[in-house]
Amino acid sequence: MALWGGRFSEAGDQFFLKFNQSLSFDYKLFKSEIVASTAYAKELAKAGILNADEEARIVAALEGLGQKFNHDDMMTAIERGVEDVHSLVESELVKMVGDLGRKLHSGRSRNEQVATDLRIFLKEEIFNLKEAVTSLERQVIQQAEANLDAIMPGYTHLQRAQPIRWAHYLFSWIEGFERDKERLDDLMKRVDVMPLGSGAISGNVWGLDRERLRADLGFGAITRNSLDATSDRDFVVETMFCCSSVMLRLSRLAEDLILYTAKEFGFIELGDKVATGSSLMPQKKNPDSLELIRGKTGRVVGNLTALMMTVKGLPSCYNKDLQEDKEGLFDSLKQTLDCIQVMELVFGNMTPKPEVMLAACYQGYLNATELADYLVIKKLPFRHAHELVGKMVVFAIQQGKKLEDLSLAEFQSFFPDVENDVYTYLDVQKCVDRKTAVGGTAKSQVLAQLARYKKVLS
Ligand code: ARG
Secondary structure, X not given: OOOOOOOOOOOOOHHHHHHHOOHHHHXXXXXXXXXXXXXXXXXXXXXXXXXXXXXXXXXXXXXXXHHHOOHHHHHHHHHHOOOOXXXXXXXXXXHHHHHHHHHOOOOOOHHHHHHHHHHHHHHHHHHXXXXXXXXXXXXXXXXXXXXXXXXXXXXXXXXXXXXXXXXXXXHHHHXXXXXXXXXXXXXXXXXXXXXXXXXXXXXXXXXXXXXXXXXXXXXXXXXXXXXXXXXXXXXXXXXXXXXXXXHHHHHHXXXXXXXXXXXXXXXXXXXXXXXXXXXXXXXXXXXXXXXXXXXXXXXXXXXXXXXXXXXOOOOOOOOHHHHHHHHHHHHHHHHHHHHHHHHHHHHHOEEEOHHHHHHHHOOOOOOHHHHHHHHHHOOOOHHHHHHHHHHHHHHHHHHOOOHHHXXXXXXXXXXXXXXXXXXXXXXXXXXXXXXXXXXXXXXXXHHHHHHHHHHHHO
8 A cells, every 4th residue: 555646547667666665675664663653643642633542542553563563574565565664554554453544644744754763763773883882992902901011013104113002002993983982972962853743844734742742752852944854864974974984993903903914914813713714725814804894894985975975966855865865874884883793703802912013023123213312312403313313224224233233332433422321212112111191102101091991981
């Protein structure tokens, strides 16, 4: 049963009807539709459109439908060609309570229904995303805490730059995940707004008390303009951006970890639970878990771009193009949630190799900046110190030595004020622990951040 047809004399083309339907994907909004319809029925009763008995019958039928309608029923409905989840609930209601069910749509439009259902649905999804990110963060922090004294090379341009704590490196991702969660909180403010009572475009004729409806549905606020209420999809675009932001982070993290598992780095070993083998090369252990996270990021960002292109150039108010918001949204939410969970699994199934990390810190002159800082203590302006240390590095490379292997006389041939204490400055461990300003990689700072995260995440 379609929700329209009075002005039509010919049935729709079968191929077109299939093209037009959305039940095959908007069935995900089934529960939200039941919740919203129930609240609407109660409000219609208060407006005098339904009497108390009719209200009770509709509410009971909707509740029953919500409980008994199962996956098989849904598949059959899709096959039967039911247009969308809104038509489905109404037609099932009519099956249960007869003509009375046809009263539910009084003053209501699918344009406001779909906007309302999406928002109800998203409120739960956003909550789940946040929970998943927090759970991942806890796992990452556990990895950091287990190896607080591990020191690794920090990279810029993928070239060894300066030694840092492994924990400090891991915490850099926590900072980003915390921002992602803030973004989700902020998004929630705009999702938690109720459009119901807006009609198709111009408002509700029955003078519904939308504030009461809002309270009943547990929304934080109501929309203030019926045109905007029925056609705004900013909140969907924003949700997909939030998913993209999480995914971009996961993707970069995955890329790092893929590199770190490669023999060329060897900083971590991936557990069997999150790796796969090669069908041909028996020795292989591949980081498929991480590669898929990186791979799915393209798809999630693509979904965001697709919806922005759909919205661009739409005339105001509802247009059927907006039906295209859902498949990408549902996909982005699922992929993002899955990827967060897989990343958590990876962190629960990896073994860091602090000895390999530390050994790498001794190759590549990672303490050169420290030497320049030392010369600054000896009153040389930093720019000159930088230049001079550059020359010392070239000299050391020619000698096949590390900076700390140069003799005092060799140092003094570059700068006479160098003393024996230079060697303590060149020590990798000391380089790290001198970065004591807030946000630095010194142990004191890393411990402070650890304590802060534990508090924030508890
Ligand atoms: N299935 C539609 C969607 O997802 C529901 C709204 C349809 N409204 C309409 N007037 N055709 O956007």
